[in-house]
Amino acid sequence: MRNILIKELRLSASPITYFFIAFGLMFLIPGYPVLCAAFFVTLGIFFSFQSAREANDIVFSVLLPIAKSSVVKGKFLFVCLIELCSLVVMGLAVALRMTVLQNSPVYLENALMNANLFALGAALFIFGLFNWIFVGGFFKTAYQLGRPFVWYAAAAFLSIGVFETLHHIPGLEAVNAFGTKHIGLQMLLLAAGMALYAGMTLLSLQTACRRFERIDL
Amino acid sequence: METVEVRGLGKKYPSFELRDVSFAIKAGKITGFIGRNGAGKTTTIKAMLNLIHPDRGEVDYFSLPLIGNETEIKQRIGYSTGTLNWYPRKKIRDIAAIVRRFYSTWDDGLYRKYLEMFSLDEGKTPLELSEGMKVKVNLMLALSHRAQALILDEPTSGLDPFSRNELLDLFEQLKKEGTAVFFSTHIISDIERCADQIVYISKGRIVAALEKAEFAARLSEAGETLEDTMLRLERGDLNA
Numbered sequence: 001m002r003n004i005l006i007k008e009l010r011l012s013a014s015p016i017t018y019f020f021i022a023f024g025l026m027f028l029i030p031g032y033p034v035l036c037a038a039f040f041v042t043l044g045i046f047f048s049f050q051s052a053r054e055a056n057d058i059v060f061s062v063l064l065p066i067a068k069s070s071v072v073k074g075k076f077l078f079v080c081l082i083e084l085c086s087l088v089v090m091g092l093a094v095a096l097r098m099t100v101l102q103n104s105p106v107y108l109e110n111a112l113m114n115a116n117l118f119a120l121g122a123a124l125f126i127f128g129l130f131n132w133i134f135v136g137g138f139f140k141t142a143y144q145l146g147r148p149f150v151w152y153a154a155a156a157f158l159s160i161g162v163f164e165t166l167h168h169i170p171g172l173e174a175v176n177a178f179g180t181k182h183i184g185l186q187m188l189l190l191a192a193g194m195a196l197y198a199g200m201t202l203l204s205l206q207t208a209c210r211r212f213e214r215i216d217l
Numbered sequence: 218m219e220t221v222e223v224r225g226l227g228k229k230y231p232s233f234e235l236r237d238v239s240f241a242i243k244a245g246k247i248t249g250f251i252g253r254n255g256a257g258k259t260t261t262i263k264a265m266l267n268l269i270h271p272d273r274g275e276v277d278y279f280s281l282p283l284i285g286n287e288t289e290i291k292q293r294i295g296y297s298t299g300t301l302n303w304y305p306r307k308k309i310r311d312i313a314a315i316v317r318r319f320y321s322t323w324d325d326g327l328y329r330k331y332l333e334m335f336s337l338d339e340g341k342t343p344l345e346l347s348e349g350m351k352v353k354v355n356l357m358l359a360l361s362h363r364a365q366a367l368i369l370d371e372p373t374s375g376l377d378p379f380s381r382n383e384l385l386d387l388f389e390q391l392k393k394e395g396t397a398v399f400f401s402t403h404i405i406s407d408i409e410r411c412a413d414q415i416v417y418i419s420k421g422r423i424v425a426a427l428e429k430a431e432f433a434a435r436l437s438e439a440g441e442t443l444e445d446t447m448l449r450l451e452r453g454d455l456n457a
Contacts, residue, residue, distance in 0.1 A: 003318045011304050011315050055304040063266060064319045065291035216269040 004066060004074030005081070012061075014051040017082055020044025024089030027115040028096065030106040034115045035160045038126040041086040042134070042152070045079055049138060049145055058142045059217055069209040072139060076205050079135055083127040087120065094120055102179035113164050114176045117186035121193025122163045128200035129155050136204035139212045219277075220244045220366045220397035226264050226274035233421060235260050238274065240416045240426035242366065242399045247388050249412030250401040253451060257421040258401040262370045266296060278366065292320060295359020298370045302343045302351045309354055310339040313361070320362035328361040334387075348375030352384070360391075367391070369400040373407050385411045405444040419451065 021044070026037035052058070061071040097107060097115050113119060130152055137148025167176035174182045175189065221242040228235040235257045242248045252258050263269045265276050267283055276283040278290040304312055317323040332339060335353040343351055352372050359367055373381045381404075388398045388411055402408065408415055408429075416426045425432055429443075437446040 003315075006318065007315045010311065011307055055307075056302070057304070059268065060303045062268060063291070063296055064316075065288050066319065067288055068267075214270070217263070 001070065001073060001077065004061070004064075004070050005077045007061065007064075008074050008078035009081075012048060012052040012055070012057045013078065014044075014047040017044040017048040020047075021082060021086045021089060024086040025093060027090045027093035027119070030104075030110050031112060033112055033160055033164055034119055035113070035122055035126060035163055037086075037090060038123040039153070039156050039160070041083065042127065042130040042156070045082055045130070046134070046145070046149055048078070053143060053145065062217060068213055072205065072209045072212050075139075076131065076135065076201065076208070079131060080201065083130075087123065087127075090115075090120060090123055098179055108178065113167065114178060116177055117183075118175045118177075118189040118193075119163075121190040122159075124190075124193035124197040126156050126159060128197040129159065131197075132200040132204040136208050136211075139208035140215075142212060142215055142217060220279060221265070221368075221399065222277040223261070223265060224275050224277075226261065226271045226276070228260060228264065228269065228271045228273075233257070233260075235264070235271070235421045238264075238418070238421075238423050240423060242397050243414070244365070244397045245392055245395045246413040247392050247398045247411050248400075248414040248416060249408035250399060250416045250418065251403065251405065251408050251447070252401075252418035253403055256418045258403075258418060259370055260421075261418065262368060262401060265368055292322065292362070293364065294366045294368060295356070295362070295364030296368045296370075297352055297355035297359060297372055304342075305344040306342050308340055308342055309337060312343075312354075313339065313358060316358050317361070322363045323361060324363060325361075327363070328357065331357040331360050349377065349380040349384075352376065356384075356387070364396065366397040367399065369398070371402060372400050373402055373404055381407065405447050409443050417447070417450075424450065 020041055023037045023040035023044070026032065026040070027034050058071065061074070062068060094115050094117065097104075098117075101107060107114065113122075133155055134148045134152040137151065138145060140148075166172050174185055177183075177186060219241040223241070224239050226235060226238040233255070238257070238261055240248075250258055250261070260269065264271045264274075265283075267276075267287055278286075278294060281290060283290055313328060317325075317328070331337075335350075335357055337350065337353060337357065343354065346354065352375075356367075356369075356372070373384060376384065385407060388400070391398055392413075400407075412429055414427065415429055415432045417424045417432070425436060427435065433443065433446070436450065437443070438449075441449070
């Protein structure tokens, strides 16, 4: 697994994917839908899939002395690694906003969603959607990128809309908590995001391995 | 002992069918796989590499079925395609650095030897190489891990006569070292020049899989060259 991950990082990945990890810093932008950061990170990963396809990466990988399922696992490992790196960046931004910047007026007067632990959980949910709809969808054919990405983008923006709306619904204001307020709820929502991310990714991985085994290249 | 044995391969597409393809490849022999464009050469090779799933038939390498032993078998074989190239913007050095990680039999000394023999600059990218040089890169990667069988799809296509000659000389040398060389081509003179065995495919069916001398004895008419025989067969004698 280590070798296939190194192959993904050094041969298959587009440099722009690494650059797009920095979009996690959008969690610091006030008055901006912060979850778009998660979408941009996945857009960066999409570029790697695109450049890998142009480089005949899938056939190259299948011809290596590894199981076909390892090719799929390698892609998922790469995707998860990039997502988790960006999550660390987002986490740092959230930590700043929950501590030294918690009383900053630009954040307190922000009509849009606050970047707190719930936002991190929501970002994980969007990454899970990417892994489930796009990465899983890609392995139906191992060449078609456009259709699964359009479906993913639609689901991601719909989710962003829902997440942005939640704290405006009476009774749900606590999801937009500042600092360490409602910390129990915040942590619970982050844990829910983690569980959904893991569930969607593992489910997609299993389906992708099965599909990839069946297709002709 | 047969290095590779292909038995009864079949695959149906809407406009083409591979039917009952069977032949064997032996260690220390060069096997030429000949047929016109669209005859089924690449489909057969893809099935031999488990890139496509045949509807029927099996492929064994070193007496082991490909299905179920793919990882072990791929450690011992090399492949090259004349038409595909990998990572056009990555340096040969970087591609080789990744490939070597996957093979327990990788030999850096051999890698250097073939780099020099093929006059390859490892600082170049596939995009900067001619078609012939790309084939040589694939061959170098295959040979650097001591492949016991080489499966090559149209390795001589797109090569100038000098490079083709060099490549066929290399096949002869590998044969002497005991490697089984299997290459597809539609250039009959390549087969004439170096093949020990001929596998001839037409319209998805194997017409003959024989030693070169036996092939000529059975299928050629008096005074015919191999090329004349093939052209006559393709013109219609197959259906006669």
